Amino acid sequence: MSEATILEIRGLTKHFALKGGVLWGGPKAVVRAVDQIDFSVMRGETLGVVGESGCGKSTTARLLMHLIEPSAGEVIFEGKAVGSAQLSLKDFHRQVQMVFQDSYASLNPRLTIEDSIAFGPTVHGESQKVARARAHELLAKVGLEPERFAGRYPHELSGGQRQRINIARALALQPRVVILDEAVSALDKSVEAQVLNLLLDLKHEFDLTYVFISHDLNVVRFVSDRVLVMYLGQVIEIGPADALFENPLHPYTQALLRSMPSMDPDARTEVPPLAGDPPNPIDPPGGCRFHPRCQFAQPICAQQAPAITKRDALTQVACLAYEPGTQHPGLSNSNTLVADGLAT
Secondary structure (H helix, E strand, O other): OOOOEEEEEEEEEEEEEOOOOOHHHOOOOEEEEEEEEEEEEEOOOEEEEEOOOOOOHHHHHHHHOOOOOOOEEEEEEOOEEOOOOOOOHHHHHHHEEEEOOOOOOOOOOOOOHHHHHHHHHHHOOOOHHHHHHHHHHHHHHOOOOHHHHOOOOHHHOOHHHHHHHHHHHHHOOOOOEEEEEOOOOOOOHHHHHHHHHHHHHHHHHHOOEEEEEOOOHHHHHHHOOEEEEEEOOEEEEEEEHHHHHHOOOOHHHHHHHHOOOOOOHHHOOOOOOOOOOOOOOOOOOOOOOOHHHOOOOOHHHHOOOOOOEEOOOOOEEOOHHHOOOOOOOOOOOHHHHHHHHHHO
């Protein structure tokens, strides 16, 4: 594990068993929500996580936080396995916190804003006086006057104000890493911009590391240092944000970026960049999981699953076209297609 790595994920897997089972005692069917993923998060960076709905982004976030138990794999924080004798879940949660998508459901409607923010520190041993003082300090940090908002309840606040409260609550334990799961997707664009700028300011002020999960590619490009692309429960590409958006390697990433809407009326996308829906996660296709929808698929793609391959120190891709020794001829015309797509 590199000294620059704060969080490392090894073989992380989550399969959800379906109710009932196959007749005659066969194995129960499972939904392969997250399937043996590996990646790392560097200290001080913002790692963006993108992919279609149902690709496993939110499940990955909950696995990182140990809100659900993984079927296999482990999360390593600063060289220590989470949940081991070296690093208990309580100690891990002091250093890694999460902001959820639904700002209202995330807050206890019976607690005042002050009590919600102070709750975590008191559970971890802080006195009520210190916890409340920190709550007031954090309210000011997220742009809400403590005198006006400390005694209010969640239903008295707007969506943007509630999300600011959730951010303040996540910072109350003075964490090192914050996982943001669609933290701005429910906000209108003006409020979204305010919250994004707030997150960037807090990141620099408190020296935070972010894992930023979103379906909005423009937002991900704005906030991220590196981007991780998921498809059907697997990691298919990781790379620096600017490089990935300007020169995506995986055919799915290329199609995903071509789906970004343009403000130019003369450059509208008229042909869908990707056809069909993702395959069933209960019975994913053999070989490369993307091959049924890939315009560059070859017979080998249905037979051999690609490994995540390093292209350089920061870029990795899971595609047989980039693996030496396979029977795939490569993506000879993909760059032209990507350039045309990004122009739209």
